[in-house]
Amino acid sequence: xxxxxxxxxxxxxxxxxxxxxxxxxxxxxxxxxxxxxxxxxxxxxxxxxxxxxxxxxxxxxxxxxxxxxxxxxxxxxxxxxxxxxxxxxxxxxxxxxxxxxxxxxxxxxxxxxxxxxxxxxxxxxxxxxxxxxxxxxxxxxxxxxxxxxxxxxxxxxxxxxxxxxxxxxxxxxxxxxxxxxxxxxxxxxxxxxxxxxxxxxxxxxxxxxxxxxxxxxxxxxxxxxxxxxxxxxxxxxxxxxxxxxxxxxxxxxxxxxxxxxxxxxxxxxxxxxxxxxxxxxxxxxxxxxxxxxxxxxxxxxxxxxxxxxxxxxxxxxxxxxxxxxxxxxxxxxxxxxxxxxxxxxxxxxxxxxxxxxxxxxxxxxxxxxxxxxxxxxxxxxxxxxxxxxxxxxxxxxxxxxxxxxxxxxxxxxxxxxxx
Amino acid sequence: xxxxxxxxxxxxxxxxxxxxxxxxxxxxxxxxxxxxxxxxxxxxxxxxxxxxxxxxxxxxxxxxxxxxxxxxxxxxxxxxxxxxxxxxxxxxxxxxxxxxxxxxxxxxxxxxxxxxxxxxxxxxxxxxxxxxxxxxxxxxxxxxxxxxxxxxxxxxxxxxxxxxxxxxxxxxxxxxxxxxxxxxxxxxxxxxxxxxxxxxxxxxxxxxxxxxxxxxxxxxxxxxxxxxxxxxxxxxxxxxxxxxxxxxxxxxxxxxxxxxxxxxxxxxxxxxxxxxxxxxxxxxxxxxxxxxxxxxxxxxxxxxxxxxxxxxxxxxxxxxxxxxxxxxxxxxxxxxxxxxxxxxxxxxxxxxxxxxxxxxxxxxxxxxxxxxxxxxxxxxxxxxxxxxxxxxxxxxxxxxxxxxxxxxxxxxxxxxxxx
Numbered sequence: 001x002x003x004x005x006x007x008x009x010x011x012x013x014x015x016x017x018x019x020x021x022x023x024x025x026x027x028x029x030x031x032x033x034x035x036x037x038x039x040x041x042x043x044x045x046x047x048x049x050x051x052x053x054x055x056x057x058x059x060x061x062x063x064x065x066x067x068x069x070x071x072x073x074x075x076x077x078x079x080x081x082x083x084x085x086x087x088x089x090x091x092x093x094x095x096x097x098x099x100x101x102x103x104x105x106x107x108x109x110x111x112x113x114x115x116x117x118x119x120x121x122x123x124x125x126x127x128x129x130x131x132x133x134x135x136x137x138x139x140x141x142x143x144x145x146x147x148x149x150x151x152x153x154x155x156x157x158x159x160x161x162x163x164x165x166x167x168x169x170x171x172x173x174x175x176x177x178x179x180x181x182x183x184x185x186x187x188x189x190x191x192x193x194x195x196x197x198x199x200x201x202x203x204x205x206x207x208x209x210x211x212x213x214x215x216x217x218x219x220x221x222x223x224x225x226x227x228x229x230x231x232x233x234x235x236x237x238x239x240x241x242x243x244x245x246x247x248x249x250x251x252x253x254x255x256x257x258x259x260x261x262x263x264x265x266x267x268x269x270x271x272x273x274x275x276x277x278x279x280x281x282x283x284x285x286x287x288x289x290x291x292x293x294x295x296x297x298x299x300x301x302x303x304x305x306x307x308x309x310x311x312x313x314x315x316x317x318x319x320x321x322x323x324x325x326x327x328x329x330x331x332x333x334x335x336x337x338x339x340x341x342x343x344x345x346x347x348x349x350x351x352x353x354x355x356x357x358x359x360x361x362x363x364x365x366x367x368x369x370x371x372x373x374x375x376x377x378x379x380x381x382x383x384x385x386x387x388x389x390x391x392x393x394x395x396x397x398x399x400x401x402x403x404x405x406x407x408x409x410x411x412x413x414x415x416x417x418x419x
Numbered sequence: 420x421x422x423x424x425x426x427x428x429x430x431x432x433x434x435x436x437x438x439x440x441x442x443x444x445x446x447x448x449x450x451x452x453x454x455x456x457x458x459x460x461x462x463x464x465x466x467x468x469x470x471x472x473x474x475x476x477x478x479x480x481x482x483x484x485x486x487x488x489x490x491x492x493x494x495x496x497x498x499x500x501x502x503x504x505x506x507x508x509x510x511x512x513x514x515x516x517x518x519x520x521x522x523x524x525x526x527x528x529x530x531x532x533x534x535x536x537x538x539x540x541x542x543x544x545x546x547x548x549x550x551x552x553x554x555x556x557x558x559x560x561x562x563x564x565x566x567x568x569x570x571x572x573x574x575x576x577x578x579x580x581x582x583x584x585x586x587x588x589x590x591x592x593x594x595x596x597x598x599x600x601x602x603x604x605x606x607x608x609x610x611x612x613x614x615x616x617x618x619x620x621x622x623x624x625x626x627x628x629x630x631x632x633x634x635x636x637x638x639x640x641x642x643x644x645x646x647x648x649x650x651x652x653x654x655x656x657x658x659x660x661x662x663x664x665x666x667x668x669x670x671x672x673x674x675x676x677x678x679x680x681x682x683x684x685x686x687x688x689x690x691x692x693x694x695x696x697x698x699x700x701x702x703x704x705x706x707x708x709x710x711x712x713x714x715x716x717x718x719x720x721x722x723x724x725x726x727x728x729x730x731x732x733x734x735x736x737x738x739x740x741x742x743x744x745x746x747x748x749x750x751x752x753x754x755x756x757x758x759x760x761x762x763x764x765x766x767x768x769x770x771x772x773x774x775x776x777x778x779x780x781x782x783x784x785x786x787x788x789x790x791x792x793x794x795x796x797x798x799x800x801x802x803x804x805x806x807x808x809x810x811x812x813x814x815x816x817x818x819x820x821x822x823x824x825x826x827x828x829x830x831x832x833x834x835x836x837x838x
Contacts, residue, residue, distance in 0.1 A: 009594070012595070013591055013594050013595065015587075043594075043597035043598065046597065046598065070590070071587050071590055071591065072587075072590035072591045072593065072594040073594035073595075074594070075594075076593075076594050076597055077594045077595055078595075078597055078598040078599070079595070079598050079599045080598050160816055160817075163816065163817050164722050164817050164818060165716050165719075165720070167817050167818065167820070168434075168490050168491070168716070168719035168720060168721060168722065168818070169714075169715040169716055169719045171489070171490055171491035171719060171820065172432055172490065172491045172715045172718065172719040173715065174491065174495075175428070175432050175462075175491040175492035175493070175494075175495050175496045176431070176432065176492075176496055176497075176498070178462035178465065178495055178497055179462065179465065179497040179498050179499050179838075180497070180498045184715060186716075202815070202816065202817060203817060272694070275691070275694075290714050290715055291712070291714060292712055292713060292714035292715060292716050293710070293711055293712045294711060294713075294716065295588075295709050295710060295711035296588040296591045296592065296603060296709055296711060297584050297587070297588055297605075297711050297713065297716075299591065300584075300587035300588045300590060300591040301584070301587060302587060303583050303587065303723055304722055304723070306816065383815060383816070386815075386816035386817070387815070387816045388816070389810070389813055391808070391810060394808055396621070396802060396805075396806070397579055397582065397621065397725065397802070397805035397806045397807070398579075398582050398583050398586050398621060398622060398805070399583060399586065399587070401586070401590065419598075
């Protein structure tokens with residue numbers, strides 16, 4: 001008898017996480033002898049805790065296919081971290097209880113480092129509790145900070161958004177700088193890893209092109225050196241374009257913009273590097289500035305997604321199901337880059353115990369000696385990830401998105417679970 | 420003997436002002452018997468004052484054609500307002516001197532209300548100084564605030580950017596709201612007129628869809644009413660998406676975010692409505708928020724330009740040259756909407772004395788009774804303007820842009836002119 005599957009989206013969503021969902025569901029539908037229904041967690045893992053399971057078998061093939069070009073999390077995501085088995089035992093046991101009640105034998109968890117950790121714990125608990133679950137983690141994060149995989153689905157599209165936006169905005173300031181704006185700052189995501197900021201450099205066709213300064217979390221912010229570089233650039237070029245990571249920080253680890261609030265994972269809520277830098281530049285150098293803060297626009301921008309990213313996002317979802325069919329457990333599909341000049345990739349495999357809670361920062365050799373640019377090695381790494389366009393269909397001038405029915409399965413457990 | 424033409428870009432640039440330049444240059448090239456060379460002002464009108472004229476005849480046909488998909492001002496723009504003939508007499512006389520020295524008989528000024536005024540003055544001065552100039556104003560402004568024309572080239576593309584970005588980001592917050600972000604605010608341009616903010620409503624497919632609140636400069640901001648609406652929306656929908664115009668203001672005319680600085684036109688430099696609103700919401704209602712400030716990204720976003728806008732931008736440039744060839748003076752090509760259900764447009768004509776320094780605000784009947792939405796009349800007006808996609812060509816994952824040589828013509832006047 002085929003076991004059912006449970007799929008959940010975790011943490012910050014991306015332009016292509018639904019593409020991965022599509023890969024999971026379409027592949028599972030091809031193996032109905034082994035996988036019964038795919039249930040999706042309403043709002044991620046808390047959908048399992050609350051026994052709010054979306055029956056994806058109620059969705060048409062066309063609607064599931066439309067997930068390929070629908071950004072964000074179509075079933076809802078959440079920021080809810082399960083702590084250690086000791087601290088959160090009741091929650092883990094509830095998960096197993098819900099899985100048991102709905103005959104779920106496969107757990108696909110689509111997220112970043114935190115959810116890889118949860119996925120691993122569920123796999124471990126399944127053994128100790130004697131209820132068999134194959135737990136497969138499916139990578140997703142715009143931050144590109146998962147280890148073992150060459151890159152993370154979701155990153156390529158945000159990288160493309162940042163490269164395209166930087167290239168376009170740089171032309172704007174270049175045309176205004178003679179009498180108006182001298183400095184333009186684009187603030188991008190990346191709390192601890194500078195991958196997204198680094199992607200700004202893909203706007204450059206040659207040395208000296210905008211962006212003239214990139215601020216990475218990995219490089220301690222040096223005010224004097226920064227102001228000197230801004231001044232030099234404006235003197236030489238007439239204007240200066242800066243891409244700043246939200247995680248840009250001083251040598252002592254203080255963020256340039258610390259809003260003072262934290263999310264459910266205990267991460268600081270950031271925002272405001274760009275205005276901080278703009279004020280500094282105005283005060284110290286007197287230049288007129290403009291700044292933009294892309295925030296959700298960057299990770300939701302499916303309209304400018306990378307074709308490579310879309311393909312990889314689908315492939316990891318498909319492979320996750322294939323791993324499950326092969327009897328694998330506590331693993332994650334990875335993207336493997338082949339050796340050689342031409343970019344080629346395939347899907348590999350990594351064990352969860354090596355992935356959980358490990359963050360991959362930019363290697364120092366990917367950042368130029370002065371700390372303001374990327375190196376050729378970094379460019380060679382990043383360039384293929386934004387390759388290709390995958391324009392969504394449009395209606396009335398805006399992209400069409402999947403509209404799921406999201407029908408909930410009837411609850412089988414009487415007791416509620418308090419989140 | 421054919422007279423030369425002078426073309427200049429003025430004020431804030433757009434995704435399609437170069438498309439208009441392409442329309443001017445390509446059309447002029449077809450009438451070499453009447454129009455000699457097209458000189459473009461380096462950095463707009465100050466290029467004429469400094470006698471820095473770019474010889475566009477040095478550019479290949481392919482490069483001029485590439486202007487169609489290159490955002491920003493390829494010859495440079497400027498924020499430099501010529502005041503009255505009495506106050507700025509020397510500057511106007513210098514312009515005539517430069518035009519005379521380079522045998523320029525046609526003046527094409529591509530800008531908004533301020534430049535329409537300059538264009539008119541040059542036409543007037545040309546008569547009193549006895550040197551014949553045909554001065555044609557070519558409309559351009561993302562603000563959509565020029566009178567007589569049904570809409571302004573540049574607006575349709577920023578409107579499409581705002582509609583698409585709002586639709587995508589709304590999906591993001593919808594998927595996160597159960598445990599995280601409740602309120603998302605997108606701040607958009609529009610100092611005095613709410614046209615750009617209104618375009619956010621084109622993300623809606625039906626009543627109640629995001630954006631749930633739009634803040635227009637035309638409607639006085641009422642803090643209590645606003646907070647009440649945010650609370651109601653979060654209670655009902657789980658989240659709330661807000662599109663706020665940078666020009667949102669209190670009943671007494673104070674901007675919600677007044678940076679305290681002014682540009683060369685005496686306009687206040689704004690920015691920061693979104694963080695102001697976010698802080699207010701956090702303090703009064705306690706909701707977690709995210710906000711984005713699109714700034715230059717919105718008006719430079721050629722990658723998501725409206726096909727309708729691109730076509731109209733080209734058409735006004737072409738028609739400006741045709742007007743010149745017909746001997747017209749002190750006029751502006753306008754976009755005329757035909758009556759009837761299906762959207763059809765043609766190019767009309769308006770005299771500059773009626774256009775200069777008149778701002779077109781949103782009519783009250785375009786804004787809902789509660790002041791937070793657009794009406795059906797407004798939707799019927801806006802919808803066609805974002806219709807169609809015109810994807811630029813890409814290379815290495817980013818759009819290709821024209822790379823002009825921008826060769827300057829040898830100066831003929833000894834005296835410099837101090838800007």
